[in-house]
Amino acid sequence: MTLMEINAGDTAWVLVSAALVMLMTPGLAFFYGGMVRVKSVLNMMMMSAITIAVVTVLWVLVGYSLTFGGDSGHVIGNFSEVGLSGLIAPEAVSGTIPTLAFVAFQLMFAIITPALISGAIADRATFRGWIAFVVGWTLLVYFPVAHSVWFLDDGNGGWIGDKLGAIDFAGGTAVHVNAGAAALALAIVLGKRIGWRKDPMRPHSLPLVVLGAALLWFGWFGFNAGSALSAGTTAAVTFVNTQVATAAAVIGWLIVERIRHGKATTLGMASGAVAGLVAITPACGALTPVGSLILGVVAGGICAFAVSLKYKLGFDDSLDVVGVHLVGGLVGSLAIGFLGTAAAPSAVDGLFYGGGASQLGKQALANVVVALYSFAVAFLLGKVIDKTIGFRLKEDDEVTGVDQVEHAETAYDFLGASGLRGHSPLARPQAAAEVDNETTEASKEGANA
Structure with a gap:
């Protein structure tokens, strides 16, 4: 390709989308930070923020090359573009945009994925243990999974997206199911917070939660519509589907909440929005707006029920990462097998459009494999870190508060x-x-x- 083939509009859209996705990680920090108790606010925000620094370095050194630098066995890339070698040249073009624009866009996905996991272990993880986990999990899980899902090369690319044919437009499998399974593993490894189900552990600042949810919703248009990698019809379809599904999920969540608890809460509204965003992520290119509306209502309702599973199953997922991201990602991915239509950009008919069960089977297989792999690696990695440098805070330190113990700071100067x-x-x-x-x-x- 030559420099003349770069489209300025597409390039601008991808760069703006990259910035929007970048904003999602600070948004996540506010969202998670508002949901924890006062003594954990700064640590919760730091766990999101440090992924920006750590993953950026990994991405430049080896991450992009291992994810998109060719293919090795349909599960990982290679080292041909270590250090982004050769990608600053004018002739380095991906489709209609400079390759570095694609590098920047995909970097933001790599950053927020491990950050999502942190909500499951709020209040009780050492900062050094978290950093070690981010490094290990990103290298061992995120890079190969993202390659398997998104590296397409006419049948010679990743096994999930290219060989199997499972659809994940913007990250339901590679981001949310992947992170949600790892979150479940870490919640089990680190165990329950002291006083869980006995002491009150309510969100300390619902305004922060709402601010975080609003930033996530705003940034998610870059997440989904930006994944079109061009400023055209596909971006417009995914943009509208994202908005419709998210709004519907808020309604679905609040209906369930009202039926179960008699009240519609602010936290429920914010959580429902995130659940809708998660669910539409893999399916935003495969559904019609009406299909997105149906998915949103269903996902909001299912996730509202799913967040209570931790009490029945006995694992302390502090901020409901499993109930929202793992479950929401699965619902959205499987919905392609039911509600997908060939009229949408992804061009696949689901069961309700006469496509049979083939696509549903592909979606299920891809997500089950990714969930099991991510869970297993996260569990083993968490155990190793805990036994070596320490991952779980000491009991006295947890009671004192992770902000003071790990950062020598407090969020509010009372x-x-x-x-x-x-x-x-x-x-x-x-x-x-x-x-x-x-x-x-x-x-x-x-x-x-």
Whole structure:
């Protein structure tokens, strides 16, 4: 290809979409940060933010090459483009955009996928353990899975997308099922939070949750419509389908919530939106707007039920990563086998359009294999990290709060706001000790008087 074949409109759309997807990780930080208790806010946000730094370095050094640099056995790339070798040249073009635009866009997917996992282990993971997990899981799981799903080469590419023919337009399998299965594994490895199901563990800031959900919804248009890699009909279809499914999922979630608990909550609204975004991700190029509406309502309702499974099955998925991302990703992927239509950009008919069960079987096989592989590697990796450098916080440290123990910071300066030292549960130990000493001395003086 030559420089003349680059389309300025397509390039602009992909670069803007990359920026939108980048915004999703800070959005996730707000979303997760608002859902935890006060003593864990900063750590929760840091767990998302550090993936930006770590995964970016990995992506440049080996990640892009292992994901999109040719094919080795239909499961992984090669080392032909290590360090993005040769990709800054004018002739480096992918379709109608510079290859580096594609590199930037896919980098943002690689960043947010491990960040999603962090919500399952809120309040109880060491920061060093989390960083080690992000490095290991991204190398061992995300890169090969993304290659298997998205590296297409006329039958010589990845086994899921190219050989099997399963559809994952923007990441239902490669991102959400992948991350959700790993989240389940880590929740089991690290065990339950101290006081789980006994102490109140309500979100400390619903406004932060809503802000995070809004940023995720906004950025998701880049996630889905940007995956068209061009500014055309496919981008428009996926954009509309994303909006329709998300709105419908909010309604589906709130209906279930109202029936089960008698109230429609702000947290339910935000969670329903994310569930809809997750579900439409793999299917946004395969459905009509009406099909997207149906998927959204169904996914919102199913995920609203699924988040309570952790109580019945006994695993502490702190922020419902399994119930929303694993379950939502599966619902969206399988929906292609039912609601897919050849009239949509992905051009596959599902059962309801006379396509038979073939596509449904492909979708099911792809997701089951990815879920099992991600779960197994995450479980073993989590165990190794915990036994070596330590992954689970010590009991006393967890009670004190991960923000203080891991980062020597607190999210809110209640001391400065009140002017009273040591009267906040977030006060540093030495500050509390000073107040105790002052109180004791004052009591002594009063008694002597």
